Amino acid sequence: MRRHVWGLLHLRPGGFPWLTVAGKRLTGWIVIDLDATIITSASKKTGAAVTFKKTFGFHPLAAWCDQHHRVPGHAPATGELWSEHGGRPHHGLTHALAQIPGSSTAKILVGVDGAGATHGLLEHLEALNTTRRTVRYTVGWKITEDDEKAIARLPETAWETSVHQDGTLQEGYFVAELTGLNTRQGWPEGMRLIVRPVRPARRHLKKLTAFEKQTGWRYCITATNICHMWGITGSGHAQFLDVLHRSHAGVEDRVRTNKAMGLDNLPSQSWEVNRGWMLAANIAADLDAWVRLLALHDIDQKLLVDKVSRRHDQRQGSGRSVEMTTTSLRRGGLGFTK
Numbered sequence: 001m002r003r004h005v006w007g008l009l010h011l012r013p014g015g016f017p018w019l020t021v022a023g024k025r026l027t028g029w030i031v032i033d034l035d036a037t038i039i040t041s042a043s044k045k046t047g048a049a050v051t052f053k054k055t056f057g058f059h060p061l062a063a064w065c066d067q068h069h070r071v072p073g074h075a076p077a078t079g080e081l082w083s084e085h086g087g088r089p090h091h092g093l094t095h096a097l098a099q100i101p102g103s104s105t106a107k108i109l110v111g112v113d114g115a116g117a118t119h120g121l122l123e124h125l126e127a128l129n130t131t132r133r134t135v136r137y138t139v140g141w142k143i144t145e146d147d148e149k150a151i152a153r154l155p156e157t158a159w160e161t162s163v164h165q166d167g168t169l170q171e172g173y174f175v176a177e178l179t180g181l182n183t184r185q186g187w188p189e190g191m192r193l194i195v196r197p198v199r200p201a202r203r204h205l206k207k208l209t210a211f212e213k214q215t216g217w218r219y220c221i222t223a224t225n226i227c228h229m230w231g232i233t234g235s236g237h238a239q240f241l242d243v244l245h246r247s248h249a250g251v252e253d254r255v256r257t258n259k260a261m262g263l264d265n266l267p268s269q270s271w272e273v274n275r276g277w278m279l280a281a282n283i284a285a286d287l288d289a290w291v292r293l294l295a296l297h298d299i300d301q302k303l304l305v306d307k308v309s310r311r312h313d314q315r316q317g318s319g320r321s322v323e324m325t326t327t328s329l330r331r332g333g334l335g336f337t338k
Contacts, residue, residue: 003101005290005294006101006104008294009293009294012294013297013298017293019031019247021165021243022164022165022166022239022240022243022244023166024232024234024240026109026232027231028107028230028231029108029109030065030100030104030108030109031065031066031109031110032063032066032093032096032097032108032111033064033111033112033250033251033254034061034062034063034092034093034110034111035061035062035064035113035251035252035254035255036061037059037060037255037259037263038051038053038057039057039058039060039263039264040055040057040265041056041057041265041266044269045057045268045269045274046271046274047271047274061091061092062092062255062258063092063095064254065100066111066250066251105133106132106133106134107134107136107229107230108128108133108134108135108136109136109137109229110125110135110138111137111138111139111245111247111248111251112137112138112140112248113248113249114140117141117142119187122139122191122223123188125225126188126225134230136224136226136229137224138222138224138226138241138244138245138248139223140221140222140223143219143220143221144184146182146184147178147184147193147195147219147221148211148212148219150178150182151178151181151195151211151219152211154176154181154195158176158177159174159176160174160238160239161173161174161175161239162196162242163239163240165243165246165247173196173198174196174197175194175195175196175238175242176194176195176238177192177193177195178221179191179192187223190225190227191224191225192223192224192226192227192241193223194221194224194238194242195219195220195222196221196222197215197218197219197220198218198220199217199218200212204218222241222245224241226241257285257288258281258285261284262277262280262281263278266278
C-alpha cells in the first residue's frame with residue numbers, strides 16, 4: 001500500500017512534494033524529522049514515569065516524513081513506550097527508514113531538534129551511509145562554556161545575515177561557521193557547527209548564561225555533516241544550513257495533528273491496549289496525510305492542518321462540557337444517566 005501511494009504522489013499535478021528550503025527545492029532528498037512529545041497520564045499505567053518536565057506519563061519518540069507530514073515510524077507503535085531515560089532516537093529512525101520504499105532511500109536527510117547531538121545518535125547516523133545511500137543530518141547541539149569561548153573568538157567578518165524560508169534576507173539576524181574554533185574532541189570527523197544568535201524570549205531570560213547576558217543574545221548551535229547536498233546549489237553555505245535546520249520546527253504542527261488523531265491520551269492501564277491505540281492513531285495520521293496530498297494537493301496544507309486541529313479542539317471542548325453537565329445532574333439527584 002505504501003509503495004503504491006508513493007507512486008501516486010509522483011503522478012499527481014506538480015509531481016512529488018519535495019521539501020523547499022530557502023527557495024531551493026530538495027529534489028531527490030527524503031527528509032525525516034525526529035521529535036518526542038509528552039503524553040501525560042492521570043493514573044498509573046504500564047510504562048508511565050516522571051518526565052523531564054516533571055509531569056507523569058510517557059515520552060514517546062516519533063519520526064515524520066517531511067514531504068508527507070505523516071508518521072513513518074513511532075516508537076510506541078512497536079511496543080516501546082519510553083520514558084525520558086528509556087528512549088533512543090536511532091530506534092525511531094530505524095523504524096522510519098524501514099517504511100520508505102527502497103527506490104527512495106538513496107538520499108536521506110535527518111533533522112533532530114533540541115540538544116539532540118549525542119555521540120550515539122551521530123555515530124549511528126554516520127554508520128547509515130553506504131555506497132547506495134547517503135545520509136545527512138542537522139541536529140541541535142547543547143552549548144557548553146567551550147562553545148561560548150569559541151563564539152567570542154569569532155571575528156565580525158565571520159557573521160553573515162541569515163535568510164528566511166523563502167530565501168530572502170532576514171535583517172537583524174546573523175549566522176556564522178563555528179567549525180574549527182570548537183575544542184571539544186571525540187565527535188565524528190567532518191562534522192560542522194553553525195551558530196545563530198537569537199533575541200531571547202521572556203521565558204528564556206532566567207536560563208541565559210553569563211556570556212549570553214553580557215552579549216544580549218541567546219545562541220543556538222546546529223551540528224551537521226553536510227558539506228554539499230548533491231543537486232542543491234549553495235547547500236554548503238552556513239546560511240542555507242541554518243535555515244534548513246530551522247525548517248525542522250514545523251514538526252511541532254505534526255505533533256499537534258497526531259495528538260488530535262488520538263495521541264493526546266492513552267486510554268488503558270494495559271501496555272498491549274495502548275500499543276494498539278498508538279497503531280490506530282498512526283494509521284489515522286497516514287490516511288489523513290494521503291488524502292490531503294492526493295486529493296487536496298491544490299489547497300494550502302498548513303491551512304488544512306490548522307482547521308483539523310481547531311475542529312478537534314471544539315469537539316473536545318463540547319465533549320468535556322457534556323461530561324461535566326452529566327456529572328452535575330447525577331450529583332444533583334435527578335437520576336440522569338448516559
